[in-house]
Each structure stands twice: as C-alpha cells, then as structure tokens.
Amino acid sequence: MILDLDIGNTLSKWRLKDRTSSDIRARGAMWTRDEWRSGDDIPDLDIVDVIRISNVARQDVLEDTVRLLKRRVGTIHIAHSTSKALGIRNGYDIPERLGVDRWLGVLSGYQLTGGCCTVDCGSAITMDAVLPGGQHIGGYILPGLRLMKESLKLGTRKVVIDPEQDALHTLSPGTNTVDAVNHGVFMAATSAINRLYMEICDSHDTALPLLMTGGDAALVSRGLRLPHAHWPDMVYAGLEALFPITQAERNGVLAGMPMVIKPAGLEEMRKALAFTQLL
Ligand SMILES: Nc1ncnc2c1ncn2[C@@H]1O[C@H](COP(=O)(O)OP(=O)(O)OP(=O)(O)O)[C@@H](O)[C@H]1O
Ligand SMILES: CC(C)(CO)[C@@H](O)C(=O)NCCC(=O)O
Ligand SMILES: [K+]
Incomplete structure (x- = not known):
C-alpha cells in the first residue's frame, strides 16, 4: 500500500492507495500539530511499504513525522520545489521557496x-x-x-x-x-x-x-x-507524477x-x- 501525505499548516490530509489496482482505499485528515500515531483516524503502517510526502508546515514537523514513519516503512519520498521538473520551469526567483x-x-x-x-x-x-x-x-x-x-x-x-x-x-x-x-x-x-x-x-x-x-x-x-x-x-496527483509507482501512474494516469x-x-x-x- 502507498501512503500519500499532504501536510498543510493546520490540516494534514492522508490517503492510502493500492499499489496493484491503483484504487484509493482510505482517506483521512488530522491536525498538523497532533502526533502521527496509528489509531482511529490514522492508517495502520504495517500495510504501508512506501510513503510520498508534500509538506508546507515547519521543517521540524516534517522531521518528526519522517523519524516516526521511518521505523516502520522502507521508502519515503519527500517532494521539493525545484527549478525544473516534468517539462515545467519554475517561475520563482528562488525556485525552492515556492510552496x-x-x-x-x-x-x-x-x-x-x-x-x-x-x-x-x-x-x-x-x-x-x-x-x-x-x-x-x-x-x-x-x-x-x-x-x-x-x-x-x-x-x-x-x-x-x-x-x-x-x-x-x-x-x-x-x-x-x-x-x-x-x-x-x-x-x-x-x-x-x-x-x-x-x-x-x-x-x-x-x-x-x-x-x-x-x-x-x-x-x-x-x-x-x-x-x-x-x-x-x-496535490496528491503531483506526488504521483513526481514519484510514479503504480502501473497507471507510470502510464501518466493520475488519480481523480x-x-x-x-x-x-x-x-x-x-x-x-x-x-x-x-x-
Ligand atoms: N476535515 C476538515 N477539517 C477542517 N477544515 C476543513 C476540513 N475539510 C475542509 N476544511 C476546510 O478546508 C480549509 C482548509 O483547506 P485545506 O485542507 O485544503 O488547507 P491547506 O491549506 O491545504 O492546509 P492547511 O490549512 O493545513 O495549510 C479550512 O479552511 C476549512 O474551511
Ligand atoms: C502559501 C501556502 C501556505 C499554501 O499552502 C504554502 O504554499 C507555502 O507555505 N508556501 C511558501 C511561500 C510561497 O509559496 O511563496
Ligand atoms: K494546500
């Protein structure tokens, strides 16, 4: 299972995507200030083998989350703004600063x-x-x-x-x-x-x-x-485009x-x- 994370300033959204069928299996949201701990509104990490993250919250929020997840999940991809990607040129003076x-x-x-x-x-x-x-x-x-x-x-x-x-x-x-x-x-x-x-x-x-x-x-x-x-x-689709995993994603089919x-x-x-x- 793939876990996609969209960490915002106040709300963090997650979804679970099936690696084989490309179906979305579950979704949820939690307050960004809350700790990431499997429970009611947080998916079971045992079934997750790869994570993709978009983060605009503070760097230490990301570091804490990654430290916690790293113990349980092998591969974690973290998206960054760059000067170029997938045929697009970033228009910001300092491309890394674009959210x-x-x-x-x-x-x-x-x-x-x-x-x-x-x-x-x-x-x-x-x-x-x-x-x-x-x-x-x-x-x-x-x-x-x-x-x-x-x-x-x-x-x-x-x-x-x-x-x-x-x-x-x-x-x-x-x-x-x-x-x-x-x-x-x-x-x-x-x-x-x-x-x-x-x-x-x-x-x-x-x-x-x-x-x-x-x-x-x-x-x-x-x-x-x-x-x-x-x-x-x-935003999730951008994670799929940047880090394609499923067959559909490799063929350029993005969710929704x-x-x-x-x-x-x-x-x-x-x-x-x-x-x-x-x-
Ligand atoms: N489950 C929810 N909990 C709180 N607000 C929600 C929820 N779903 C939608 N909203 C609305 O969405 C807005 C936040 O939108 P969204 O989650 O897209 O924000 P974001 O900018 O991506 O993340 P963040 O707000 O964490 O920076 C809130 O202002 C609220 O009106
Ligand atoms: C503007 C927000 C907060 C929207 O989520 C985010 O994209 C962000 O923190 N951006 C960094 C500043 C910028 O994009 O210029
Ligand atoms: K957002």
Whole structure:
C-alpha cells in the first residue's frame, strides 16, 4: 500500500492507495500539530511499504513525522520545489521557496492540460499559472476564507458560509454581522480569482483552463463566473507524477483527473475586463 501525505499548516490530509489496482482505499485528515500515531483516524503502517510526502508546515514537523514513519516503512519520498521538473520551469526567483503544494498542483495541472491556471483554496488561497510550453509564471497568495474571517475578530469565524445558499444571495449586502462578514469574505475571494485569472489570460494572450482544489474549493467555485474543473486530488496527483509507482501512474494516469473544461474565450474575457477599467 502507498501512503500519500499532504501536510498543510493546520490540516494534514492522508490517503492510502493500492499499489496493484491503483484504487484509493482510505482517506483521512488530522491536525498538523497532533502526533502521527496509528489509531482511529490514522492508517495502520504495517500495510504501508512506501510513503510520498508534500509538506508546507515547519521543517521540524516534517522531521518528526519522517523519524516516526521511518521505523516502520522502507521508502519515503519527500517532494521539493525545484527549478525544473516534468517539462515545467519554475517561475520563482528562488525556485525552492515556492510552496511545494503549489508546485505539485502545477505539475499535475500541466500533465492534464498542457498549460493552466491552478487555484488552491485552503488556509491560504494560492493561484499559479503555467503556460503552454511549460513556463510557470509565479502566482498569488491570499488569505483563505477562514483566515479572512478570523482577522476581523468579530466572532464570526465559526459561522460557515451556508453551502445551500445560492451564490447570488451570498453576494448580496449582509443585514447582520454574520452575513456581512461571510458575504464580504466570499466576494473578496471569488472576485480576486475571477479578476486575476482573466488578467493572466489577457496578458499572456492565451485562454488557460482553470483548475480548483483545496478544502474550500467547492464553496469558492460557486462564486466563480468562469468555466473551471474541480480536482480534489490535485496535490496528491503531483506526488504521483513526481514519484510514479503504480502501473497507471507510470502510464501518466493520475488519480481523480477531471474532464478538462474548455476555458472562456479570450475576447469575452477582455470584454469583462474592460468593465473593471472604466477610467
Ligand atoms: N476535515 C476538515 N477539517 C477542517 N477544515 C476543513 C476540513 N475539510 C475542509 N476544511 C476546510 O478546508 C480549509 C482548509 O483547506 P485545506 O485542507 O485544503 O488547507 P491547506 O491549506 O491545504 O492546509 P492547511 O490549512 O493545513 O495549510 C479550512 O479552511 C476549512 O474551511
Ligand atoms: C502559501 C501556502 C501556505 C499554501 O499552502 C504554502 O504554499 C507555502 O507555505 N508556501 C511558501 C511561500 C510561497 O509559496 O511563496
Ligand atoms: K494546500
């Protein structure tokens, strides 16, 4: 069995993948600050023979985790951002500093589309673009929905945006604190993504497919007025692309690959952008 780990700043996600069938056998999440010890929400390491890790938490969190796992599992692959991989050139001035979750998303996104814009909605919202030909151009980091709410200190952090509400209602003016904060935060996230995506396509003269991932992706997706695909396993897929193990992975088949959604036309995007620049 393969154990894939996506260690975030607050939440660590794991999944177990069958080496022979390539099926995902189990999934879970735990708080990153908690110790990795087999139990209720943590898989039994006896059945694991290889581990692949993406880590954006502190280095000592990774070291502790690896020390613990190393006693039980033979092979551990740890992903790092590099200046080049799988036909992509990292656009960061110092490539190693690009968050490896972003790098993995770009790697899998490029495998799927041959050039795209990737958005990861987690603690932070990150956005990256890789052009046809493989140049990664860098990207953007914004606070995620929860962080934005938390920063206001109005006590609305725990009141989640109602996923049943239609997106239009969620953009209406709030008539109480919870709605005012939730709608404001939702608007900040979705309008930033809409705008930045169109700016990237405009300035590079290419309509890129848009891929969404992360814990809040389904929610944020509903406020996007753009064709896009949702790929919950996008970061994991980057681990598969970088360290292929199963036959399917060696053949370039990554877990949960969505259908590529045709992007909006460049001319339509330019018209929409013109509305944002009346002066
Ligand atoms: N099981 C869960 N526990 C807590 N939050 C969750 C869970 N599933 C989804 N979320 C939502 O997802 C967001 C975190 O998303 P995600 O796990 O993608 O973040 P990340 O940036 O990859 O990791 P981290 O937040 O640990 O840095 C939270 O803000 C929360 O709204
Ligand atoms: C931005 C986060 C926290 C998103 O998970 C992560 O990608 C990270 O720690 N990145 C390092 C900074 C950077 O990407 O420029
Ligand atoms: K993430």
